[in-house]
Amino acid sequence: MPPADETADAPVCNHVDWAEVGSESSRSRRTAVFTALLIVFVAAFVTDYTLVSSSDPFVAGYDPTAMDWLFGFSLCVFVFGLASVASATPERFFDILTQVRGRPAEAASLGYLVAFFFVGLFGPVLVGQPSPDVIHASQPPVFATVHDLIIGNCVGTVTEGLCHGTFQFPFGTDPFGRDMLWVTVQGAHIALQVALVSSVIIVPIATIVGVTAGYFGGPIDTLLMRYVDIQQSVPALVFYFIAIFVFGRSLFLIVLIFGFLGWGGIARIVRGAVLSLRNEHYVTAAKSAGASNLNVLRKHIVPNVADTVIVSTAQQIPYLILVEASLSFMKLNAIELPSWGETIRWGMGEYFPMFWWISAWPILFLVLTILAFGLFGDVLQDALDPQE
Known part of the structure; x- marks a missing residue:
């Protein structure tokens, strides 16, 4: 047992009475819906990898990669979880809006993150595929100018x-004629993949441990x-350096390694919260009534640490996005991906200033994204x- 002072800085959780958070039947329905969606998703994945030839598209001319499948699964989990919390405990969303009200910087960060989510999700479809043309x-951005002798074929005046x-190229173009708007949107898509997939891996492991x-x-x-001490003593970056020699550089490898090795800090925070919860009167009453440890955890402990997990994960997402950008900047990610880090490295080379x-x-958008997540x-x- 830890000494008493280890719990002194434990997060103070909002006490949740699970019996009041929706009815048992509504929770059962949500579980059934999620299980059905999971079965459909797994069936589609198995079909793609067992029955569809690698040279043939899976559906509508599209052949998803392993990262696409993982991102799709993470997106389903995120949307379903958000919808479940919104329907079961709408007061939490009002608490967030109350905190945002009257705080312009935080309100702007929330608006930016909503835009970031939709741009990262739907942007690649809306901007389409680039058609490079020398x-x-x-071409300079819409608000800028450059000497005509440098370009030679000015699209504007x-x-x-x-x-x-x-406005034909509002963000300008690169030396190969690719629209920088497309490049930037693709970078947002990759950052969203890192944020969602890593979070979906980190949250259950950190919570369980x-x-x-x-x-x-x-x-x-x-x-x-x-074990957490040992895991955190060797940075995930070291494991990634070793793994790329075996499996090669890829975004899939980044999210897996930093997801499976990045939950230690959150697990410690959750542990501290549980240490302060397990002696609460409602937990003691449930045990006295004969409730099993599983029921106590499911109905009283986990609901009361859920907020702690959400907050800690949200605060770690900027770090994960910055890690991917840094690895891309150092050419340690798949170089064919238009990640923000890869584009920064390329733009800061022979073409700068x-x-x-x-x-x-x-x-600009990397800084805004990290700042918005922080706020x-x-x-x-x-x-x-x-x-308190």
């Missing part, structure tokens, strides 16, 4: 030897926390997991 190479940007260690204590707690907009757009994490902290 005639349109190196030319005044006093300066080529003006045009943290709840188990905190609730049962003793040798189980010691064993799990010592002449064609500054190549690296400027991904830098929104503070909002979640205040609304869902207040510490």
